[in-house]
Amino acid sequence: MTTFRQTRIRSHLQLRARVLHAIRAFFEAHDYLEVETPYRLPAPAPEAHIEPLACEGGFLHTSPELCMKRLLAAGYPRIYQLCRCFRAGERGGRHLPEFTLLEWYTAGQTFPALMDQTEALVRAVARAAGRPEHLTYQGRAIRLEAPFSRLTVAEAFTRYTGRSAADALAAELFDELMGLSIEPHLGWDRPLLLHDYPAACAALARRRPADPSVAERFELYIAGLELCNGFGELTDPLEQRARFNAELARRAAAGRPPMPLPEPFLAALAHMPPAAGNALGVDRLVMLLADTAAIDDVTAFTPEEL
Secondary structure, eight states: OOOOHHHHTHHHHHHHHHHHHHHHHHHHHTTOEEOOOOSEESSOOOOTTOOOEEETTEEEOSOSHHHHHHHHHTTOOEEEEEEEEEOTTOOSSSOOSEEEEEEEEEETOOHHHHHHHHHHHHHHHHHHTTOSSEEEETTEEEEOOSSOEEEEHHHHHHHHHSSOHHHHHHTTOHHHHIIIIIGGGTTSSSOEEEEEEEGGGOTTBOEETTEEEEEEEEEEEETTEEEEEEEEBOOOHHHHHHHHHHHHHHHHHTTOOOOOOOHHHHHHHTTOOSEEEEEEEHHHHHHHHHTOSOGGGGOSOOGGGO
């Protein structure tokens, strides 16, 4: 008798469906419009460490960010999207080359308000999944009451590595120390929001006006697992173009192929209102709620099964 992997994970896929329903219910209750944007783009956002998949003269998007921000510029104040995203070479216990991303943007929202909203979303989804007060992951109970713990990147480096974030950047050890020495410790007693990234790690986030040395960027960790990446959004097209060009230079130095710039996005950015936005990995959230360490256990088909 044939035994299908999909039969074994039926309860996880049922949980996944409840999570997707709870996400939509949360945003609909807060007057957000669900949108759909193209998966194939002529030019995605250039990033040195993320490789997009080429597709018929364009690229499959690694995130819906560029088109969603163009909708903000066109006057849509509160939008969200649940979609599949694609990144080449990402495969492991926590990574899939095709994965599900939740992304949302709010015109006029502040960076601290986005962190509070992220807490509320995770708690609402956990309640819908039958985990109202805590979840149990790999034998440990993680409390979900608000507020979640918060820690600056500078504090995390001092606490877990004994060196400063600035020193780590200068030595080109920032990502390595984050992945090996810091992230495994984060979010075990309760979820943790790691915030105030160095300006050099701003990506598409704006610098904090009161302290330009740090960016309005945070990541949420639960049980050592990064769940999301939230920004107070950069709306300066000149600074964004300069950042994109810097990423292209890093790609060239690493021997990666050149990429075109997303000119329609850069043109629209000048019209985008102040906003905050977040991208949350749905597969990883389901992993936590299902108490499994393998992302394969919460997806209907793995790449190897196709």
